[in-house]
Amino acid sequence: xxxxxxxxxxxxxxxxxxxCRPDIIAAYPITPQTPIVEYLADFVIDGKLDASVxxxxxxxxxxSVVTGASLAGSRVFTASASQGLSLMYEPYFRASTLRLPxxxxxxxxxxxSPQTLWGGPQDTLSxxxxxxxxxxxxxxxxxxxxxxxxxxxxxxxxxLLPINVCFDGFYLSHMAERVEIPEQEDVDxxxxxxxxxxxxxxxxxxxxxxxxxNGYLLAEYRLKHMMAQQNALKxxxxxxxxxxxxxxxxxxxxxxxxxxxxADYIIVTMGSMTGVAKDRVDAARAAGKKVGLVKxxxxxxxxxxxxxxALKNCKAFGVVDRNVSxxxxxxxxxxxxxxxxxxxxxxxxxVPFIAGLGGEDVTGEHFDYAIDTVIAQxxxxxxxYTVWLNREDKGI
Amino acid sequence: MNQRETxxxxxxxxxxxxxxxxxxxxxxxxxxxxxxMQVMGPNTIFAIPPGCMGGVGVVGWDKQSGAKIPVFxxxxxxxxxxxxxxxxxxxxxxEDVNVVAFAGDGASVDCGFQALSGxxxxxxxxxxxxxxxxxxxxxxxxxxxxxxxxxxxxxxPVSKDGRGGKKQNKKDMPxxxxxxxxxxxxxxxxxxxxxxxxxxxKAKAVKSGLVYLHVYNPCVxxxxxxxxxxxxxxxxxxxxxxxxxxxxxxxxxTLNRSLDNPKPLADFIKRFKKFRxxxxxxxxxxxxxxxxxxxxxKNLASx
Amino acid sequence: MxxxxxxxxxxxxxxxxxxxxxxxxxxxxxxxTEKCVKCGMxxxxxxxxxxxxxxxxxxxxxxxxxxxxxxxxxECRVKAIAMENVKEGDE
Numbered sequence: 024x025x026x027x028x029x030x031x032x033x034x035x036x037x038x039x040x041x042x043c044r045p046d047i048i049a050a051y052p053i054t055p056q057t058p059i060v061e062y063l064a065d066f067v068i069d070g071k072l073d074a075s076v077x078x079x080x081x082x083x084x085x086x087s088v089v090t091g092a093s094l095a096g097s098r099v100f101t102a103s104a105s106q107g108l109s110l111m112y113e114p115y116f117r118a119s120t121l122r123l124p125x126x127x128x129x130x131x132x133x134x135x136s137p138q139t140l141w142g143g144p145q146d147t148l149s150x151x152x153x154x155x156x157x158x159x160x161x162x163x164x165x166x167x168x169x170x171x172x173x174x175x176x177x178x179x180x181x182x183l184l185p186i187n188v189c190f191d192g193f194y195l196s197h198m199a200e201r202v203e204i205p206e207q208e209d210v211d212x213x214x215x216x217x218x219x220x221x222x223x224x225x226x227x228x229x230x231x232x233x234x235x236x237n238g239y240l241l242a243e244y245r246l247k248h249m250m251a252q253q254n255a256l257k258x259x260x261x262x263x264x265x266x267x268x269x270x271x272x273x274x275x276x277x278x279x280x281x282x283x284x285x286a287d288y289i290i291v292t293m294g295s296m297t298g299v300a301k302d303r304v305d306a307a308r309a310a311g312k313k314v315g316l317v318k319x320x321x322x323x324x325x326x327x328x329x330x331x332x333a334l335k336n337c338k339a340f341g342v343v344d345r346n347v348s349x350x351x352x353x354x355x356x357x358x359x360x361x362x363x364x365x366x367x368x369x370x371x372x373x374v375p376f377i378a379g380l381g382g383e384d385v386t387g388e389h390f391d392y393a394i395d396t397v398i399a400q401x402x403x404x405x406x407x408y409t410v411w412l413n414r415e416d417k418g419i
Numbered sequence: 420m421n422q423r424e425t426x427x428x429x430x431x432x433x434x435x436x437x438x439x440x441x442x443x444x445x446x447x448x449x450x451x452x453x454x455x456m457q458v459m460g461p462n463t464i465f466a467i468p469p470g471c472m473g474g475v476g477v478v479g480w481d482k483q484s485g486a487k488i489p490v491f492x493x494x495x496x497x498x499x500x501x502x503x504x505x506x507x508x509x510x511x512x513x514e515d516v517n518v519v520a521f522a523g524d525g526a527s528v529d530c531g532f533q534a535l536s537g538x539x540x541x542x543x544x545x546x547x548x549x550x551x552x553x554x555x556x557x558x559x560x561x562x563x564x565x566x567x568x569x570x571x572x573x574x575x576p577v578s579k580d581g582r583g584g585k586k587q588n589k590k591d592m593p594x595x596x597x598x599x600x601x602x603x604x605x606x607x608x609x610x611x612x613x614x615x616x617x618x619x620x621k622a623k624a625v626k627s628g629l630v631y632l633h634v635y636n637p638c639v640x641x642x643x644x645x646x647x648x649x650x651x652x653x654x655x656x657x658x659x660x661x662x663x664x665x666x667x668x669x670x671x672x673t674l675n676r677s678l679d680n681p682k683p684l685a686d687f688i689k690r691f692k693k694f695r696x697x698x699x700x701x702x703x704x705x706x707x708x709x710x711x712x713x714x715x716x717k718n719l720a721s722x
Numbered sequence: 723m724x725x726x727x728x729x730x731x732x733x734x735x736x737x738x739x740x741x742x743x744x745x746x747x748x749x750x751x752x753x754x755t756e757k758c759v760k761c762g763m764x765x766x767x768x769x770x771x772x773x774x775x776x777x778x779x780x781x782x783x784x785x786x787x788x789x790x791x792x793x794x795x796x797e798c799r800v801k802a803i804a805m806e807n808v809k810e811g812d813e
Contacts, residue, residue: 046508046511047504047507047508047511049504075507075510075511077503077504077507077541077543078541079500079537079541080533080534080536080537080540080541081533081534081537083496083497083500083533083534084497084499084500084503084533084534084537084538087493087494087497087500087501087503087504087534088500088501088503088504088507089504090501090504091493091500091501091502091503091504091505091507091508092504092505092507092508093504094491094501094504094505095464095504095505095508095509096508097504097507097508097511099504113494113496113497114494114497114501117494120731120732121731121732122730122731183730221729221730221731221733222731222733224464224489224491224505225464225489226461226462226463226464226488226489226516228735229484229486229487229488229489229490229735230484230489230733230734230735231478231479231483231484231485231486231489231490231491231733231734231735232478232489232490232491232492232731232732232733232734233478233491233492233732233733234478234479234480234481234482234483234484234485234492234732234733234734234739235476235478235479235480235481236480236481236732237481239726240481240482240726240727240732241732243725243726243727244727244730244731244732246723247730248730251730422761422762422766423762425766426762426765426766426775429765429766430762430765430775434771437738437739437740437741438738438740438770438771438786438787439740439741439742439743439744439770439786439787440741440743441741441743442769444746444789444790444791445769445789445791445792445793446769447769449769449770450767450768450769453769453770453771476739476741478734479734479739480734480739481734481739482727482729482733482734482735482736483734483736483737483738483739484734484735484736484737484738484739485734485738485739486738487738609767612766612767645792646791646792646793647791647792647793647795647796647805648796649769649791649793650767650793650796650797651796651797
């Protein structure tokens with residue numbers, strides 16, 4: 024019997040991580056992620072978790088301690104957000120190129136400047152090409168469940184990559200919801216012990232880690248890294264299915280399709296905004312509009328073919344981004360979706376939306392407007408503009 | 420450990436570094452590295468961050484290693500915290516492994532200082548050896564926080580009429596690290612190998628926190644002197660009190676060599692091309708600083 | 723794709739990378755064993771460990787990796803080591 028508790032997203036992340044029994048944890052406080060570190064420290068002092076914790080002096084050292092520990096063979100966990108993630112960038116990139124299955128929770132937070140501390144995935148999306156896997160969650164139950172799936176995915180022999188489990192700061196990190204906690208023994212069975220074979224610093228079996236490497240060989244490592252990302256794309260669906268069998272909950276794997284089968288118009292979302300978006304999809308359906316929704320769960324690897332397949336029969340779609348892609352004048356997920364559509368030879372009218380920057384609410388009205396805008400876009404394949412949903416003039 | 424015992428130990432223990440690494444001819448850092456790792460022995464994992472020893476191939480090339488023991492290439496700014504993670508792992512599984520950094524002054528007193536200071540404060544059980552050649556030698560000698568005042572470097576050039584050079588004093592890293600209340604801090608010199616070996620043995624025996632060892636290594640190529648003078652100039656740095664040999668064990672300062680009757684600092688300074696433009700006044704100022712630091716050290720050792 | 727490495731990460735488990743530093747030499751040390759007092763200074767200070775101590779306690783200069791820095795000659799207190807120039811055609 025699993026337990027049910029009301030908890031915020033940070034607690035869900037902490038419990039999910041703790042249930043996977045990390046050996047070594049290192050993290051540095053930053054709003055809105057700080058409580059994760061505190062919860063884990065409490066679990067350890069209360070004897071609920073047997074882990075060694077390093078109270079590091081910065082995020083750079085947080086990532087460095089866990090990469091060092093992972094290189095020696097430990098299962099590791101860390102958490103951060105925003106500026107903290109930026110400070111980590113150097114060892115962050117390296118954790119992936121050394122193929123260390125570091126699991127890291129990120130309570131997504133907008134990037135400075137101006138000074139801000141509210142939610143938004145600009146932080147992790149800006150480092151999406153650093154070789155990590157990145158999953159984005161919609162609610163607190165998904166955070167806990169994804170954390171458990173994340174260790175499995177990261178440590179799989181065909182993947183061996185670090186992973187970010189991302190969730191919107193405050194909207195999820197600090198908001199309490201009903202969450203089911205699985206049984207420890209079931210989690211133990213689902214996440215086997217981590218035994219590294221591909222890289223290890225051990226006097227009993229000496230090897231150099233990171234010798235100076237020529238470009239030809241480097242390219243080969245990059246290629247293998249890319250293939251591991253593609254392996255993860257297959258595996259996330261399989262793990263999701265297995266998780267459903269064992270724990271009774273599924274998130275669709277790489278993407279979630281909501282009322283897409285017969286949809287003429289589809290809204291693409293990611294993260295916590297998805298809940299209200301589904302509500303407005305239902306309302307549009309009730310009003311006779313054939314609307315559906317695709318929730319992007321995994322951004323790296325990007326499930327381009329799955330998304331294109333979900334969108335291929337619609338008459339128009341829109342992508343709502345809580346982030347910007349400087350230089351494109353749109354959001355980041357929009358550009359990724361467009362690339363996927365092009366690769367699948369699909370030219371379908373669409374609208375890029377930007378909403379909720381700096382932690383602003385993305386409201387039902389925003390989605391109603393977005394849905395109507397997408398419907399009106401039908402037939403306008405060569406008309407391109409970005410709609411800013413939180414501006415009175417919509418910024419069209 | 421006396422000289423006979425030291426030679427005995429070195430003759431008996433295996434060199435852990437590849438016999439052919441491309442350190443400059445006469446490089447006393449190469450000697451320091453070989454000596455340190457020989458004493459550390461096979462039960463060791465060590466880190467070589469970017470810098471001379473990384474550049475000369477100690478981490479290896481492609482699929483080959485530059486050392487017989489596990490070696491890795493941390494980032495310039497994180498050797499101490501990466502090592503801390505490794506040590507935490509071995510502590511957890513109950514294996515006693517020497518986890519050692521061999522880092523230049525750039526990686527230690529500048530870029531990696533935060534990680535080092537943090538690890539020192541937390542008491543991470545690593546041995547951190549800093550080879551201080553007063554600058555970023557591997558990239559062609561740019562000034563670091565450890566460069567002596569007045570020195571020519573490629574980023575503190577000197578004009579034809581003798582103006583320029585570094586404007587600030589050298590960061591006093593051994594003293595800064597000593598003030599972290601470490602279980603053990605010591606300075607070493609490749610001219611005093613028995614003293615170095617004794618200190619390395621002590622470092623290995625420490626189980627209660629971070630050990631910091633600071634080695635002063637005049638650089639053949641960057642500072643401008645002949646390769647065969649390499650050890651002689653290391654010796655002179657100690658004999659002039661410019662790089663005194665001392666150790667601090669749990670707060671107790673001990674001088675390993677008397678600071679009385681030092682040779683004039685000018686004897687040392689004038690041997691290097693990088694100080695050639697300095698006038699008597701500037702050398703006198705360096706002498707004054709050297710004297711006051713020696714005096715302070717004597718006082719600390721008398722406590 | 724044909725791979726040149728069996729590994730998925732940059733590791734170096736395949737033996738030592740050895741640079742032929744002996745080829746750098748422009749000078750080489752010559753030891754006068756008559757003068758040598760077996761103090762071991764040359765052994766202790768050789769940066770490349772090119773000087774080895776033999777069973778009988780004497781020392782021998784080896785030339786596989788000697789870079790010809792001259793430290794051994796300079797540090798020898800009885801001047802038992804002299805540096806000589808490598809001539810064209812020398813091994």
